Amino acid sequence: QVQLVESGGGLVQPGGSLRLSCAATGVIFDRYIMRWYRQAAGKQRELVAAISSSGITNYAGAVKGRFTISRDNAKNTVYLQMNSLKPEDTAVYYCNAVKMYPLLDYWGQGTQVTVSS
Numbered sequence: 001q002v003q004l005v006e007s008g009g010g011l012v013q014p015g016g017s018l019r020l021s022c023a024a025t026g027v028i029f030d031r032y033i034m035r036w037y038r039q040a041a042g043k044q045r046e047l048v049a050a051i052s053s054s055g056i057t058n059y060a061g062a063v064k065g066r067f068t069i070s071r072d073n074a075k076n077t078v079y080l081q082m083n084s085l086k087p088e089d090t091a092v093y094y095c096n097a098v099k100m101y102p103l104l105d106y107w108g109q110g111t112q113v114t115v116s117s
Contacts, residue, residue, distance in 0.1 A: 002026040002106045004095045009111030012085055016115070020080040022095030022108055027076075032099045034071055034078040038091035038113075045094070049080060063089075085115045 008020040020036065030053050039045040049069035050058045057069050068081040078095065095108035 002097075004097060004106055004108035006093065006095050006108045006111040009093060009113045011114045011116065013117050014086060014115055016085050017081070017083045018085065018113060020082065020093055020095075020111060020113075022078045022080075024076045024078075024095075024097055024106075027097060027104075027106070029076040029097075030073040032097040032104075034069075035096040035098065036069060036078075036080045037094045037096055038089075039094070039110075040088075040091040043091075048093070051078065082113070085113075087115045089113060090115050 003025045004022055006020060006022045008018060010018060012018050033050060033052050035050040036048040037045050038048050046060065048060050048063055049067055051069045051071050059067060066084045071078045090113060092110040092112050094110045097106045
């Protein structure tokens with residue numbers, strides 16, 4: 001049974017930092033592309049950052065230079081370090097694991113991040 005469990009969300013002031021974690025079980029972790037998505041209230045879910053099995057990273061323009069995605073294959077965990085947070089970063093953040101050929105796609109339950117003074 002595949003499980004992705006996010007943690008690390010919470011309330012932070014503008015300019016602050018948070019580190020999200022996503023622990024995966026039931027998958028051969030190092031074969032998966034890991035992604036962080038977010039969904040703000042009333043908006044569509046959007047891709048925030050992605051990291052390949054070999055560590056190649058990709059970021060949405062809105063977070064580039066502020067967020068860093070990383071993975072620890074030995075711990076089956078992906079991280080999202082979020083710095084210089086802004087109120088517009090407020091959203092539920094979701095962890096996603098995807099593998100091609102065959103396509104396998106798994107989601108975590110989400111963790112709330114609120115940036116407010």
